[in-house]
Amino acid sequence: MDVDVVVVGGGAMGSAAAWQLALRGRSVVLLEQFREGHHVGASHGATRNFNTAYAEDDYLALVSEARGLWDGLAKEAGTRLLDLVGLANHGNVARLREVRSAHAERGIASHFISAKEAGERWPGMAFRSDVLFVPESGRVRAAEALRVLRTSAEAHGARFEYSTPVRDIRVLGDDRAVVVTDSQEITAHRVVVTAGAWTSKLVGTQVPLPRLVVTQEQPAHFTPINGSQLWPSFNHAPDPGDPHDDYWYSPVYGMLTPDEGVKAGWHGVGPVTDPDARTFQPEPVQLEALRRYAREWLPGVDAESAVPISCTYTSTANEDFVLDRFGPLVIGAGFSGHGFKFTPAIGRVLADLVDGIDAPHRFSGRSRA
Numbered sequence: 001m002d003v004d005v006v007v008v009g010g011g012a013m014g015s016a017a018a019w020q021l022a023l024r025g026r027s028v029v030l031l032e033q034f035r036e037g038h039h040v041g042a043s044h045g046a047t048r049n050f051n052t053a054y055a056e057d058d059y060l061a062l063v064s065e066a067r068g069l070w071d072g073l074a075k076e077a078g079t080r081l082l083d084l085v086g087l088a089n090h091g092n093v094a095r096l097r098e099v100r101s102a103h104a105e106r107g108i109a110s111h112f113i114s115a116k117e118a119g120e121r122w123p124g125m126a127f128r129s130d131v132l133f134v135p136e137s138g139r140v141r142a143a144e145a146l147r148v149l150r151t152s153a154e155a156h157g158a159r160f161e162y163s164t165p166v167r168d169i170r171v172l173g174d175d176r177a178v179v180v181t182d183s184q185e186i187t188a189h190r191v192v193v194t195a196g197a198w199t200s201k202l203v204g205t206q207v208p209l210p211r212l213v214v215t216q217e218q219p220a221h222f223t224p225i226n227g228s229q230l231w232p233s234f235n236h237a238p239d240p241g242d243p244h245d246d247y248w249y250s251p252v253y254g255m256l257t258p259d260e261g262v263k264a265g266w267h268g269v270g271p272v273t274d275p276d277a278r279t280f281q282p283e284p285v286q287l288e289a290l291r292r293y294a295r296e297w298l299p300g301v302d303a304e305s306a307v308p309i310s311c312t313y314t315s316t317a318n319e320d321f322v323l324d325r326f327g328p329l330v331i332g333a334g335f336s337g338h339g340f341k342f343t344p345a346i347g348r349v350l351a352d353l354v355d356g357i358d359a360p361h362r363f364s365g366r367s368r369a
Helices: 012-023 057-077 093-106 115-121 142-155 196-203 284-297 340-354
Strands: 002-008 028-031 047-050 087-090 111-113 131-134 138-141 159-161 166-173 176-181 185-193 213-217 220-224 233-236 252-257 261-266 301-308 311-315 322-326 329-333
Touching: 002 012, 002 176, 012 028, 012 142, 012 185, 012 329, 012 340, 047 233, 047 252, 047 340, 057 093, 057 142, 057 340, 087 093, 087 115, 093 111, 093 131, 111 115, 115 131, 138 142, 138 252, 138 340, 142 159, 142 340, 166 196, 185 196, 185 340, 196 311, 196 329, 220 284, 261 284, 261 301, 284 301, 322 340, 329 340
Parallel strands: 002 028, 002 185, 028 159, 087 233, 185 329
Antiparallel strands: 047 138, 087 131, 111 131, 166 176, 176 185, 213 311, 220 261, 220 301, 233 252, 252 261, 322 329
């Protein structure tokens, strides 16, 4: 079989790439090793933060583009993909001032409120210092987003094949590669690899990727004590030098996931793992520290009700994404636990790379190999 593009990996980024390529009239086959809706990788779950709290202009440009694309997808599908409940950022106020300045330059609405006002507005949370509130942020309906991306991609001619592991990718030249599965060989001008935790296993010997570290993360859902309380999404950084935060493993992120509870988690500090040999069991010391965080900072939840979730992060050293092309191979990797909000814009960048248009320099894998 010959096609324009094979996409390897059917999570958020692969689905978005297939969607964008199909919109451009390319013949596209997406191959996913697991069944649809599996919980083995990084894209499953009902919600993700939609967060614009970046100070870096290239990230702000990408998330602003993503917002428009999310809205367009939602309109096309007749559904809602973003819940703009707002996002409260607190801790490390010096960094938040940098974010606010970057927002002002880009015309992104955000403003500081005092810890007292924040506590009165959101009594389920505790605050120590000023809070940067971003009203046009909130959460992405992640599971629904995957469904909509696939539906739109298929409506424009893409084909999605699940339970189809890729066994080999053979590069035949700058404009030709062969993708091998158990049942077929597909020849393509480009192969987009969005394989998450399996990226290095699949193409690490063929392209000069930066080091990608796979960790098993364990956020948890906590049961709200009062179901009528309002909850913004949130990011909470430890205050530099404050001994009260010494037990923290990292900044904390979270959001209300309807019907599941308030999700909260450490960021990118889980045990390093092989994606094919995961335990799916929470690391008990980190989980107890997360419960302690909930007791101290989330008074609106039952801290002992924690239901751990298991997912993978695939992280670069500086948490920047890898979006690059090497001959016929286009790589999207290293989304480091903060990529989902950007999904439709990442799909556009990957489709551009297929068409020979460079990604923003920050995301060049070659510059960090």
